[in-house]
Every structure is written in structure tokens, then in C-alpha cells.
Amino acid sequence: MTSNSEAGRLIVGLDVPDVRTAEAVVRDLDGVVSFYKIGYQLAFAGGLDFARELVSGGKQVFLDMKLLDIDNTVAKGVEAVAQMGVSMLTLHAYPKAMSAAVEAARGTPLCLLAVTVLTSMDAGDLKEAGYDYDPHALVLRRAEQARASGMGGIVCSASEAAAVRDIVGQQMAVVTPGIRLAGSDPGDQKRVVTPRRAIRAGASHLVVARPIVAAQDRRAAAESILSDMKLA
Template sequence: MQPVRDRLIVGLDLPTIGDAEKVVAALDDTVDFYKIGYQLVFAGGLEFARDLIASGKKIFLDMKLLDIDNTVARGVENVVAMNVSMLTLHAYPKAMAAAVEAARGSDLCLLGVTVLTSMDADDLKDAGYADDPATLVGRRAKQARDAGMGGVVCSAREAAMVRGIVGPDMAVVTPGIRPAGADHGDQKRVVAPADALKAGASHLVVARPIVKAADPAAAARAILAEMDYAPA
């Protein structure tokens, strides 16, 4: 099992590259893995990702791709060329199959997003799904496994179920992590760091509790300490 430092991914959910640079500088000796999503991508985040990779950091590019097969495949090919460590796409079978073929032979870990951690049963119903979150997560985890994906993204509340479906080798990445006493924000299915690891998560994504903290490095160290209580 990887050291806890390699299992913590800090989400750079920030409005500008300048803001992200300040957080990365503050976390330099503490964190090696960063998530970059839509907000920062549209502010120059792809070039920033390349710079971080060149400096020895690892990048989780959270783009949640979903499109026709050819478009997904061509996009994945370009992400492979960036030397990104992880890339998300929505866990739809055809999209996953196209992405897996495009990434074949590379070190890119493709992650299928099951159900967003901001969604609960009522949200799924409003979106036209008949399934509750756990049922839909389980179905999509099986589809990701069968497609040959590198892992899945799910709430830590479903991590134990997902780990049972995908086996010991696939990544189970859990956002919606909140340390003890932290505000839940817009996340509805949250779990504490050690509990997420005990449930079977391989990596934890933490954004606001670190990047919005008065002392990001201290906040990250506190979360790493919580993670140390989980079994390896």
C-alpha cells in the first residue's frame, strides 16, 4: 500500500492560477498530488498542470469527459501526452471503452465517475434516474471494472461496496472528505479521512478544508495524521 502522503490529493478548486500557486507553495513539502478541475482549467490550469508535472508533482485532471467515442479517445490521447497521473470521465460504458483503448500502454489511470458526492436520492430522481445512489454506484463500478478502467470515483460511503466489486487493484478515489469538525459545504455524502481509507478508498480528494484554511500546510498535516489511523 502507498504511503498516506501519496494517497492524499488536494483539489485546487480556486478561481485563479495565482491563488493555486500560493496554495502549492504553502504545501510544497507536504503534498505531492493535486487535482485540477473545470474552474482552474478555464483559467489556464492545463499549462499550470504541465508546470506542476515538470516540477515533480502528480496531477489528477478532473474533466469528467463524456462525448462520442472518437472525441473521448482523441481527448484521452492528448491527456496521455501531458503525463497526467489520473483523468476522470463519466462511467458510461461506451465512453469508458473508448478511453481505455486510447490510453492503452500508458501510465494514465482512468477513473470512472459513478455518482457525484453532491447528489442524493432526490437529486437522482430529479435527473430522471430510478435508482438510489448506492445502486447506481454499484452498477457503474461493475461497468468500469469490465471496461478495464484504472479505478472509479465514488463517495466513501459506497467505498466498501465498490471495493468488493472492483477488487484490490483498482483505484477507489473518494471526494467529499471532511476532517472532524469541518463544514460540509455542498457535499451531501461526506466521510472522515480515516473512515474512508478503512472502507477501501485508495485515494482521498480534499479541497476546501485545505485550500481555504488559514494555514493550508497545517490543515494538510492534520488530515494526513487522521489518515495514519487507518490500516495500511
């Protein structure tokens, strides 16, 4: 896991359409935030090169690619990502994919994160997708499989963080998206939790995007999140 300070545990999601906007967010948060997530939207708009720039500038990067493919393809992808110097990489928590990724990342500092159940999904969504598990049960099953595979951490809703922490112990990262301050708009997230509750539940890192990136004063928004984390 990375820094135990609040600043080192807050990951700002650069869910923006282009590198210019991402650069503006990073400038606004200079000195307050040092850890950034890059997902599909930015990655496919020059974000992978920007990730390298952030790393060379001393920032930490969480590359949210949610890899899932045949074993060899996953392994080759993980090897390439490890060479970028990013800190975290996600893949879906399928046992064969996780095992291939762990072997490919062996000997590197890359923390592999298993995505359990997306925070935008509820029991009805899982049923429609063909799963017999409710979200909580599926998260716990995948957490057990991730631990057995040797993964570095778990991505789950903060509402499941305590139960996941009981399964994975203290050494694995527990990364929680779906974070909102009390009274704020949940957006398209269906399972949201405040920063302090997420930390108390056992989260090691919080991922926050729109509440900071879309704020009129991004720096103040980030500081509000950090202040709420400190209350934990």
C-alpha cells in the same frame, strides 16, 4: 495506483479561480503534498499549462475533466491528456465512453477514473434527473461496468467505498471526494466521511479541497488530514 504512503494518497483539489492562487497553495504545501487535482474552474483559467508545470516539477496531477461525448471525441481527448504526463483523468461511467477511453490510453501510465455518482447528489437529485436507481445502487452498477471496461479506478463517495472495493478488487484505484474532518462544515457535499473512515472503507486516494485550500493555515490543515489518515 500510486504511492501507498499517506502523502501519496492525499490529493489536494486546486479549486481556485486562477493560477496565481494555485501556485500559492502549492508553495504552502511544499514538502507535505505532492498530488493535486485540477478541475473545470482552474483548467479554464490557465490550469492546463499549470498542470504541465506541476508534472515537470515532479508533482502528480489528477485532471478532473469528467469527459463524456461520442466515442471518437472521448478517445482523441484521452490521447491528448495522456501526452501531458498527468497521472489521473476522470470521465463519466458510461460504458461506451469508458471503452473508447481505455483503448485510447492503452500503453500509457494514465489512470482512467470512472465517475459514478457525484457526492453532491442524493436520491432526490437522481430521481429528478430521471434515474430509477438510488445513489448506492447506481454507484455499484457503474463500478461493475467500469471494471468490465478495463478502467483504472472509480470515483465515489467514501460511504460507498467498501462496497465498490468488493466489486473492483484490490488492483483498481478507489478515489473518494467529500472528505471532512469530524465536526467540520460539509459545505455543499451531501455524503461526507472522515479521512480515517474513508481509508478503512477501502479508498486508495482521498480528494480534499476547501478544508485545505480555504484554511488560514493550509499546511497545518493538510497535516491534520494526513494524521487522521494514519489512524486508519
